[in-house]
Amino acid sequence: MKFNNYAEEKKYYEQQANQEDFLKWYQKQDLPKYEKPSVTVDNVILGWNEDEVKLLLIKRKANPFRGHYALPGGFVDKKEDTTEAVLREVKEEVGITLDENYVEQLKTIATPNRDPRAWTITVAHLTYLPDMGAVKVTAGDDAREAHWVTLRADREGTPQLFYNEKEIPLDELAFDHKEIITEAVHRIKNRLDYVPTVLQILGATFTLTEARKVYSKFLGISLQELDNSNFRKTHGKFFIDMGFETKPIKGRPRKIYKLKRFN
Structure with missing residues (x-):
């Protein structure tokens, strides 16, 4: 024709x-x-250990940003869903097999020049590890090292990172991972009063004190500022009473709860 x-x-x-x-x-x-941008994924993986929120970071093995801390992630393969890419990249980089039920999309970022190599759009994700202690992390692929670092937030929601009690400057993170981590903290903080899914990092069951500790880390306040009786009154609707633990580690059995499912 x-x-x-x-x-x-x-x-x-x-x-x-x-x-x-x-x-x-x-x-x-x-x-x-x-124009054809490349598509990547980045993952904010959170756990709970020794009464602290933990964030998984890698140290990059190659340029760009060689030697800098970064979130686990990488390029999306052809005909691959971004969640599939998250699961694959995390397995390749740090040896963790994630449960996609604990993975949620956080934000799509297409800021020009965010990657010095080329035009790259990233789909950031947020993942909760219910039992961080049972997870073995091993650096591989693009990761020279992999570390669990402590994550806290101040009252304004600005994240603070620490490794071996030494603060990691946010501006030294690779790419725009400072902004991605900040976005994750803000999402969690803003949803504490109606969808506190972050409590999944505590595992299948938890005590009210443990839940208050998680809240305090994202609110940037002390545990004492979260009154126990008032916390139970305002947030107890999110919890299912599971009675008392059957095998206490020490002392009297503690009252434990389970997080309700959110649709």
């Missing part, structure tokens, strides 16, 4: 041709005109 001009040809394939013929034409004629 002959056309007098490109506009006439385009109109025909878009409005008259069948979809199969349109797609063949589009891939040959129109698709090459558009």
Whole structure:
């Protein structure tokens, strides 16, 4: 079929041709005109250990940002869903097999020049590890090292990172991972009063004191400022009473709770 001009040809394939013929034409004629960004995933993986919120970071083995702390992540393969990419990249980089039920999309970031290599769009994710202590982390792929670092927030929601009690400057993180971690902290903090999914890091059951400790880390306040009786009154609706633990580590059995499911 002959056309007098490109506009006439385009109109025909878009409005008259069948979809199969349109797609063949589009891939040959129109698709090459558009810039093609790479797509990556980054993952904010949180756990709980020794009364502290823990964040998993790697130290990059290669350029760009060689030797800098970064979130686990990488490029999305062809025909791969971003959640699938998260599961694969985390397994390759730090040896952890994640349960996708604890993985949620956080934010898509397409800021120009966020990656010095090329135009890269990232889909950031947020993951909760219910039993961090049972997880073995091993550096691999692009990771030279992998560390659990302590994550806290101040009253304004600004994250603070510490490794071996030494603070990690946020501005020294690779790429825009400072912004991604900050976004994760803000999401968690803003949802504490209606969807406190972050409590999944405590495991299947927890005490009210443990829940208060997690809240205090993201609110930037002391545990004493979260009155126990008032906390039970305002947040008890999110918990299922599971009675008393059957095998206390020491002392009297503690009253334990389970987090309700959120749709």
